[in-house]
Amino acid sequence: MSAEPAGERRQALGGWTPWPPELADLYRRAGYWRGETFGDLLRERAARHPDRIALVGDDRRLSYGELDQRADRLAAGLLRLGIQPGDRVVVQLPNLAAFFEVCFALFRLGALPVLALPAHRRAEITYFCEHTEAVAYVIPDRDGGFDYRELARQVRREARTLKHVLVAGEPGEYTALSSLLEGPVELPEPAAGDVAFFQLSGGSTGVPKLIPRTHDDYLYSVRASAEICALDAGSVYLAVLPVAHNFTLSSPGSLGTLYAGGRVVLSRRPSPDEAFRWIEREQVTMTALVPPLASVWLEAARTTRHDLSSLRVLQVGGAKLSSEVARRVRPTLGCTLQQVFGMAEGLVNYTRLDDPDAVTLETQGRPISPHDEIRVVDDEDRDVEGGQVGHLLTRGPYTIRGYYKADAHNAKAFTRDGFYRTGDLVRRTPSGHLIVEGRAKDQINRGGEKIAAEEVENHVLAHPAVRDAALVAMPDVHLGERSCAFLVPRGQPPPGREINAFLRERGVAPYKVPDRIEWLETLPTTSVGKVDKKALRQWIADRLAQGARG
Ligand code: AMP
Ligand code: DBH
Secondary structure (H helix, E strand, O other), X not given: OOOOXXXXXXXXXXXXXXXXXXXXXXXXXXXXXXXXXXXXXXXXXXXXXXXXXXXXXXXEEEEHHHHHHHHHHHHXXXXXXXXXXXXXXXXXXXXXXHHHHHHHHHHHHOOEEEEOOOOOOHHHHHHXXXXXXXXXXXXXXXXXXXXXXXXXXXHHHHOOOOOEEEEEOOOOOOEEHHHHOOOOOOOOOOOOOOXXXXXXXXXXXXXXXXEEEEHHHHHHHHHHHHHHOOOOOOOEEEEOOOOOOHHHHHOOHHHHHHHOOOEEEEOOOOOHHHHHHHHHHHOOOXXXXXXXXXXXXXXXXXXXXXXXXXXXXXXXXXXXXOHHHHHHHHHHHOOEEEXXXXXXXXXXXXXXXOOOHHHHHHOOOEEOOXXXXXXXXXXXXXXXXXXXXXXXXXXXXXXXXXXXXXXXXXXXHEOOOOOEEEEEEEEEOOOXXXXXXXXXXXXXXXXXEEEEHHHHHHHHHOOOOEEEEEEEEEEEOOOEEEEEXXXXXXXXXXXXXXXXXXHHHOOOOHHHOOOEEEEOOOOOEOOOOOEOHHHHHHHHHHHHHHHHHO
């Protein structure tokens, strides 16, 4: 454990923006940043209750003691392999216990996990490897019918710094994680003020953005979240969404549950079939879903044979939950709804478990911390009148000051005084609760999966038959939004499926492939000559509404 203040120590890792020293001091004095690392946390819990079960999943049950030991032994093996403190390792694992073994081993070593999602493909993974100069890439052998070994072969051809591919599963051509467990060795002690890992942003620009999170700041958000959600040793948290996602990991998620000494249950798939079985079998008390999944669960719960009565809290977040669906949670599942409006960049808002129904059903909660600074501003960064809709800006003890190695973008994504421009349009109630009213960023929120329009447009523009491209959101009853690509052809437009096949070929994650393609002769522009995406959204929404009527 190291209580050394980050500002007074040379950062091994460049390319990230620490908090200003005055604020770092304030966050330490307020007791938010405690100089504790994730490695310390697990060590302490394992010493206190070694035999208690920490993780359940893929037919394994790991106690706190076992997880702690395996993290140490894996760290030793990784070190022997040549992975050094400060090295970056892209981790792309589904909901397996191995995810935690690997992350805690890297935390102990002071190497930095880069948390990819299982849905990412060659384009994203290669970019993460190159941008972070990663030395290793960790994959499952197969998951959900997809062969990650083949993906690793492709990534390896392009990512020059990559030295190792490690696999959770059958070894084959790659090193199996299980073969790396060695007798524990003396490990370096990372400082709590250092970057612990990289989280991903849904982004709104051409390339995905990486979010550097320190032990100090992330652990504060985890600890405070566990308190807000009243987690304790009796809590059983079911991870349904990918474990690497910020929501599932930290709000309070699996890390919050481990913090509280509870049990984390890992569901490989989010379907009610599998999840309901886990809820009954492990007496799950809490889980977290995106809105479309919440609707599917509510439908399935009406006729299920499984006993779901252990469930006390259902969290819903990642995209706006309609109050109609919100209203069905208690009558159908008999548990408390908690709305969660968060972002991997930091700020997380929760409705509190004892909030009145009006707040829980109609708002997206309020911030974790008394030191979360919130501003709601107009287009010129002037604070709006109370209760008006405006852009949400925030800074605080667990909100980043800049993306990793992204100076040009940071100059736009943060104000000069360090507020993060969330890109969300919100309204603040007199009680300080936020209501998400829309979005100003160029992004599609496809049922909680964020798609950066520009990133997809760039991929589409690489197709020889496409002259111009604009990706916009279109309304969808199930997912809230889906993506529609408006394309201008060079000559004869090819069939839309050819464009989509082209994107898959380029290794773009499937959720980013446009749900619909419309060909136009030109893209409409605004008076200042920018593509008029508002008009395109309106056009496709009208078109869909007509279709629904007619
Ligand atoms: P990211 O920055 O990729 O982690 O995505 C965070 C974004 O997801 C937020 O800025 C919002 O746009 C969106 N989001 C998350 N939770 C909610 C919610 N409960 N309601 C509406 N939007 C949400
Ligand atoms: O959507 C998100 O990114 C999100 C949602 C809820 C998040 O990062 C979080 C909670 O921490």
